[in-house]
């Protein structure tokens with residue numbers, strides 16, 4: 001067994017050829033490259049990568065009430081992969097679209113939930129599906145008070161968004177993770193982080 005740092009130096013990669021397979025919405029490429037294995041030998045590989053940029057996600061919470069705000073919306077990829085109605089419960093999230101992660105998540109929270117947040121706190125960053133999707137997600141938390149909800153949320157109807165805003169206790173949300181009612185990875189990560197830390201210590 002090796003220590004985690006035994007292959008920490010940047011791996012040697014020689015990109016030989018890259019081909020765009022689809023760029024109708026975001027970009028799917030097929031790239032052929034040579035990778036130097038740990039024993040020094042070079043191996044030719046081919047991988048498809050779907051590049052839709054990076055994203056940000058935020059858990060809105062109220063420590064006094066013990067609650068969180070989540071969203072519920074139709075996700076077609078989940079629908080084609082076994083979700084009965086395709087409706088997923090998620091923390092508010094969006095694609096960076098050229099913004100920095102904090103500006104992005106402020107905008108998305110406003111559009112999707114109607115809340116205007118004060119000071120989001122960055123927790124960590126994570127690759128969510130690194131075998132094929134390039135995306136890195138920036139994780140945030142922010143405390144909310146009822147008076148900060150200045151709009152209805154719901155997302156951008158002209159872009160096809162139809163987002164329901166839910167307020168749940170953290171305990172209810174965690175029970176929904178265990179029952180399978182919440183099946184979105186980023187949301188499970190944030191809820192479990194909140195459970196480990198405790199809502200009062202999240203900020």
Ligand SMILES: Nc1nc2c(ncn2[C@@H]2O[C@H](COP(=O)(O)OP(=O)(O)O[C@H]3O[C@H](CO)[C@@H](O)[C@H](O)[C@@H]3O)[C@@H](O)[C@H]2O)c(=O)[nH]1
Pocket residue numbers: 025026054055056057093094095096108135137156159160161186
């Ligand atoms: N026309 C078209 N529109 C699309 C397509 N794919 C996405 N959209 C639209 O692009 C917008 C993206 O909305 P955002 O709120 O910015 O992103 P998101 O889909 O919520 O993404 C968040 O969740 C993802 C899934 O967990 C994350 O991957 C992502 O990083 C982010 O956190 C939505 O209006 C959606 O309908 C497509 O193939 N075609």
Ligand SMILES: [Mg+2]
Pocket residue numbers: 092093094095108112
């Ligand atoms: Mg979104």
